Amino acid sequence: MSGRQGDESREDRERLSPTELRSLFLFESLNDAQLELLAECGRVEQRAAGSVVFAEGEPATCFFVLLEGSVALSRRVRGDDVEVLRADHRGVYGGANQAYLGDRVEQRYINTMRALTGSCFFVLPADEFGTAVRTWFPMAVHLLEGLFHGLRLSNTVTGERERLVALGALSAGLTHELNNPAAAALRATSALGERIVGMRKEFAAIADGSLDGPRLKGLVELQEAAVQRATTARQLSALDASDAEDELSDWLDEHRIEGSWDLASTLVAGGVDTAWLDSVARAVGEEQLAPAVRWIIHSIDTELLRVEIDDSVSRISGLVDAAKQYSQLDRAPQQTVDIHTLLEATLTMLRAKIAPGVTVVRQYDPDLPPILAYGAELNQVWTNLIVNALYAMGGEGTLTLRTRRDGDRLLAEVGDTGPGIPPEVRPRIFEPFYTTKPVGEGTGLGLDISYRIVVNKHHGDIRVDSRPGETWFRVGLPLARDTPT
Incomplete structure (x- = not known):
């Protein structure tokens, strides 16, 4: 001993x-x-x-x-x-x-x-x-031995499977979300190379022309102004954009500039109008107008593509940050966390599971303070509750995430507009291995794990209130508590 x-x-x-x-x-x-x-x-x-x-x-x-x-x-x-x-x-x-x-x-x-x-x-x-x-108790010992070895084997097999399924779902969701901005960045990068080649070509045509130093300087200033316009241009409605493109296309046709329809869309996206093009015509003259306009359009397009690449890379970075926030990588198991950050990270990771027919509503209390919690495990709770809500709604309905203060507790609520939980099922939903899903689709461990994380680890509580068309899972967490020893 x-x-x-x-x-x-x-x-x-x-x-x-x-x-x-x-x-x-x-x-x-x-x-x-x-x-x-x-x-x-x-x-x-x-x-x-x-x-x-x-x-x-x-x-x-x-x-x-x-x-x-x-x-x-x-x-x-x-x-x-x-x-x-x-x-x-x-x-x-x-x-x-x-x-x-x-x-x-x-x-x-x-x-x-x-x-x-x-x-x-x-x-x-x-x-x-x-x-x-x-x-x-010899008979009890035989039963306990069988239960011990059987459960150990079962837990090993199902635990490995659960981890693989969870990892697969996480990887699939993250890959799906990363694919769009990555593809957009790739397309924009390819197009950017073409625009840079075009800029060099049009500038060479301008340099070989009859523009003197002052007029060339004025054109460069106009180009800089066009780039500035592109970065601050407001988004037009589809109808307003179409009318603006028609007007610019007519102006380009009147000045014998080829490809007017394609060029007009870039000018509209860059916030350029006919009055501004008139100033370009006055600065360079009709002889050099076509290459000058194309050079400026390539400059605008280059800036728009740069913004698109920056936006795509920012989205990728945001998704990676959300994945780290979700898994709580490089963080202590217990830490001070913002409950809204955890909920948003979980939503980001589950975005691929949210069907087009599901509306997500957020009702967050902005005055809630951070709490001391196990962030990664709370994310597991939100994942289980949100996935169950999405499953219950069958692809159509409203998913609501709500937070509020209730005395010395923080309440985080997940609501759905599904058919509800039958009264005879409700008392058993937190039991281990109990599931209402078809065989092979659920292990019955999600809510049991959520209960143990909330109640045993965080000393909170988790409750359900359900009726047809409205189900709420309410997670109560202490706003202030001592760090476990």
Whole structure:
């Protein structure tokens, strides 16, 4: 036994009587002889607030039953301690839970228990506890063995599948969203090369002409003004744009400039009108007007393409940032987070799943403060709730995300306009492996995982209110709480 569990010099090694043991729910059905044996084998130990009762990975030498106080269980995940449970109920237990399996399974603590307050435990050595269970309940041991090994195998297989499906969905969604801006940037880059070649060609034609220095300087100034116009041009309606193109096309035809229809669309997009073209004609004269106008149009088109490339790259960067925000890469498991940022990152990652017939409505409270939370796991909650809402609506309806303050809690709500959850189903929706989806489409773990993340890890609550045409999942999270130890 390690020094943490087996210091013989402790002065607190008093024992519980059989009657006191019977008051613990775990032992209430044992007979007098069995209680007498446990009372003889066990002892009472006190632990100070903040102390480690047992540590993950150490040999599982003792079975602990809480008599008073409060404890937290945590597991080590990629170098970080992740809290999985808090409890203060008399009789909760932990430690060498699998001692009944003996040497068929390596007996090590699978998590770490810390005393949050000064706590008192009834402690049984693992060997005595395992022997007692095997001797007194042989049939139960056989059932537990089958359940242990079966669940371990099942959890391994389904867990791997769940992770692969989640990774595949995330990758597919991200790839789908990245494809459009990437393709737009590629097209704009290709077109930009052509416009630059055209600019050089038209400028060469102008330089070979009869423009003197002052007129050439004036043309360059007009080109700069055209580029400035392009960056600030307002978006016209389809009808206004068509009328403007007709007017510019007529002006180009009157001045014998070929390709007027194609050139007119670029001029309109750049905010150029006939009055501005008249100023170009006055600056260069009719002889050099055609190459000058084309040179300026290439300049405008080049600027518009640059803006398009910049916009596409910004969208790609934004999607990558959303993916990092969603997965919480390079961030501590627990941190101060903005709930709206998490919701928006989740929506971005799920955009490919949102059918054209679904309207997304956001009703965010802008005054909500940041909260201390496990960001990546809350994103898993939003993902489960949003995906379920989309599934319920079948491609048509309204998805509503709403946040508000409710006393000392933050409420984040996901609503849909689907058919609702039948009353007979509602009490079971948070049960593990319970699903109303067809076989193969759902594992029944999404809401169970969401419940454990919200309730066990964040000490909040998750509730559902449903009627035909309106279903709300409400997640309540503490606005301020202590960091788990």
